[in-house]
Amino acid sequence: MAHHEGAHGVADGHAHWDTSVWPFVISFGILALVIAFSLHFVYHQDFASVLTLGLGLIMIVSGVAGWTSEAMGKGDGMSYSAMGWFILAEAMIFVAMFVTYWYLRLNTDVWPPAGSVDLPKAMPLMMTFVLVSSSLTIHYAEHLLHQGNRGGYVNWLMATIVLGFCFLGMSAYEWSHLMHEGFNIGTNLLGTVFFSITGLHGSHVVVGLAIFLAGLVSALRGNVDEGFARTAGLYWHFVDIIWFFVVSQVYYW
Amino acid sequence: MNLKEWIFTTDHKRVGVLYLIGSIAAFAVAGILALLMRAELSTVGPTITANPTNYNVWLYGHGAMMILGFQIPALTGFFANYCIPLMIGAKDVAFPRVNALSVWLFYVGIILALLTFVMPDPPDVMWTGYPPYSTITTGNTAMYTFTVLILGFASIIGGVNFLTTVAYMRAPGLTWNKLNIFVWCTLGAFVLQLIFVPVLGTAVTLISLDKYLGTHFFDPTQGGDVLTYQNLFWFYSHPAVYVIFLPFIGVIYEIVATFSRNRVFNYKMVVYGGVFGVVALSGEVWVHHLYVSGMADWLRIGQMITTLMISVPVGLLVIGLVGTLYKGSISFETPMLYALGVLFLFLIGGLTGIPLAVTSLTVHLARTYYVVGHFHYVMAVAGTFAIFAGVYYWFPKVTGRMYNEFWGKVGFWITFIGTNLVFWTMMDIGVKGMPRRYYDYSHFSQFEGAHQLMTLGAVILGVGFVIAVLNWIIGAARGPKAPDNPWNSNSLEWSTVSPPPHGNWPVPPSVGADWYPYGAAKK
Numbered sequence: 172m173a174h175h176e177g178a179h180g181v182a183d184g185h186a187h188w189d190t191s192v193w194p195f196v197i198s199f200g201i202l203a204l205v206i207a208f209s210l211h212f213v214y215h216q217d218f219a220s221v222l223t224l225g226l227g228l229i230m231i232v233s234g235v236a237g238w239t240s241e242a243m244g245k246g247d248g249m250s251y252s253a254m255g256w257f258i259l260a261e262a263m264i265f266v267a268m269f270v271t272y273w274y275l276r277l278n279t280d281v282w283p284p285a286g287s288v289d290l291p292k293a294m295p296l297m298m299t300f301v302l303v304s305s306s307l308t309i310h311y312a313e314h315l316l317h318q319g320n321r322g323g324y325v326n327w328l329m330a331t332i333v334l335g336f337c338f339l340g341m342s343a344y345e346w347s348h349l350m351h352e353g354f355n356i357g358t359n360l361l362g363t364v365f366f367s368i369t370g371l372h373g374s375h376v377v378v379g380l381a382i383f384l385a386g387l388v389s390a391l392r393g394n395v396d397e398g399f400a401r402t403a404g405l406y407w408h409f410v411d412i413i414w415f416f417v418v419s420q421v422y423y424w
Numbered sequence: 425m426n427l428k429e430w431i432f433t434t435d436h437k438r439v440g441v442l443y444l445i446g447s448i449a450a451f452a453v454a455g456i457l458a459l460l461m462r463a464e465l466s467t468v469g470p471t472i473t474a475n476p477t478n479y480n481v482w483l484y485g486h487g488a489m490m491i492l493g494f495q496i497p498a499l500t501g502f503f504a505n506y507c508i509p510l511m512i513g514a515k516d517v518a519f520p521r522v523n524a525l526s527v528w529l530f531y532v533g534i535i536l537a538l539l540t541f542v543m544p545d546p547p548d549v550m551w552t553g554y555p556p557y558s559t560i561t562t563g564n565t566a567m568y569t570f571t572v573l574i575l576g577f578a579s580i581i582g583g584v585n586f587l588t589t590v591a592y593m594r595a596p597g598l599t600w601n602k603l604n605i606f607v608w609c610t611l612g613a614f615v616l617q618l619i620f621v622p623v624l625g626t627a628v629t630l631i632s633l634d635k636y637l638g639t640h641f642f643d644p645t646q647g648g649d650v651l652t653y654q655n656l657f658w659f660y661s662h663p664a665v666y667v668i669f670l671p672f673i674g675v676i677y678e679i680v681a682t683f684s685r686n687r688v689f690n691y692k693m694v695v696y697g698g699v700f701g702v703v704a705l706s707g708e709v710w711v712h713h714l715y716v717s718g719m720a721d722w723l724r725i726g727q728m729i730t731t732l733m734i735s736v737p738v739g740l741l742v743i744g745l746v747g748t749l750y751k752g753s754i755s756f757e758t759p760m761l762y763a764l765g766v767l768f769l770f771l772i773g774g775l776t777g778i779p780l781a782v783t784s785l786t787v788h789l790a791r792t793y794y795v796v797g798h799f800h801y802v803m804a805v806a807g808t809f810a811i812f813a814g815v816y817y818w819f820p821k822v823t824g825r826m827y828n829e830f831w832g833k834v835g836f837w838i839t840f841i842g843t844n845l846v847f848w849t850m851m852d853i854g855v856k857g858m859p860r861r862y863y864d865y866s867h868f869s870q871f872e873g874a875h876q877l878m879t880l881g882a883v884i885l886g887v888g889f890v891i892a893v894l895n896w897i898i899g900a901a902r903g904p905k906a907p908d909n910p911w912n913s914n915s916l917e918w919s920t921v922s923p924p925p926h927g928n929w930p931v932p933p934s935v936g937a938d939w940y941p942y943g944a945a946k947k
Contacts, residue, residue: 194525205532266623360647
């Protein structure tokens, strides 16, 4: 809830209305990112693009930081079910991606198309192990927090974050390995599908980690919110479940 | 007036007013673009520009701004924000900061759309962005992609916010079966947004991936398929029609019930049959936009049947309105005139849609002005009239002042006449073979007179809209003070003072077992 809660003071005949600058800052940070994209890819103004990109990132990061420190711990406990609705929307992105993939693949005569390499089989299993472990660690962290053990919560949250970064590192290693073999996003339809689906999933891992980091920074400053922890955990489980579809449909089919 | 408390506001009413200002601005720009197109088409051959690309950019701007910048934000931004917390007796939405984020993301979307007028190589992909053209044009397709993504994200977080708000923040005693019809309709629209916007987001992202990162989703030489895009796009964009339709019919329910001084006819049929039925069927009809794009007959026939079926829940919603009018004690203030105008326009739009649903007739009618006339009646004009009806209806609540009733009615009649001149003529020449989207119709010069009639009609309806907007501006600044409940409505938003203070009520309201949002107000 907003931060002047209940304070409808009528001092100097003027009631206070709640405000927050951070949504405004984040929105215009996103505008800067969009302009940076166009400057680079459409108008080829790389220097201006990098400047705008930097400005946008600074605005977004400071906006998220400000928002977190302003609102953390002041929620009304409704974020968990709200995240359920948000996950419905997120899931539909993956539905659209996978349906596109199935449609294109089932309408192709030869699969994999010419120019493909063998996708790794062992690496995705290790990545699955890491991601499932991180789902368990965050669940345990929530369990400890529910029992009132804040120190244990912070430790297991950090373990989850480390596992998340391990996952991203393995993904980056795999990408660079494939690109080194000359297989990239524009090689053929398999490259297109592989890099865009794993990239889309990876971007969700990044968002999940960003949520965890915001919670961790708050927690280290002594501000722990159980509702936030459960909501962040729910998002992370969703990212984990989507990974099973990625492994089974992209790597192993 | 404290400007900082407006720009950085998290209050649902101020966020709503910001939505209204932005969407009326988008409406003005999109309307000017429509007039430019009508001016261009007033004679055969080049009229005010010799460059067909200009015409395409206007068409892009008109469609994108009207739907994404005006109708959806006005209905699910302004009305939802302003009315839902007041109607359910809440002091604000569940997540006020998220609400502020969605309105400012909406403004970022508007800014991006306006940038297209000054940037080199603006997007020229219409509002549909079909590949392969969108992936090979020199126009800035990325700007199209990001405008859609940002407005889409804004509406998703808005939907999450309102679904949570209504689920948890209703006043004590306000059960689900006592919600205003507008609240039910808007919840249905938000569920549609959550399910379908992400699919559109994916589709427009894939065209930018194809264009800028070299993927092959829509590249037939590599096994890609452009029809994939068309299916993903219309899988969202048909439900988008209901995202507009549901809230606007909800607004009309509020107005018709109030000015008929009557209960809503068959409330449960309207909600559980009409709203739920539209939500359930809306995702199974998109193929009717692609009847002539090339696809298997079993797909076309199947979706022809579902398209005809969705008339049933829509019909239930219309029957509910007519039943509410029946034996009501009707009066004809400006909001009611617009509301009855919607009923008329929607009826014409709905009935002219039935031939389009039938695959065999579509072969003749597709790609003609008939389609343009039909969807302007059923969605564009009916939706816009409903927005105007709603703004007039809640004007005393929002501003605490009254608009001018005489000029309100004058504006309505001028707009109504202009509208029918334009769009009836469109359907007429469409049946006779005039193709849509033509910049120069030299091969169809027999339609020049009709085009001039439509240009005249466009000017007339433009005048009507200007009168209405001026009426609001003057009313908000200098109108006489309005009472708290000028229309004698039972609904909760009228139970607080006008304009409501921060927090809405000094003491949060609760309702009794015999309370109902409609019917004659307390004797």
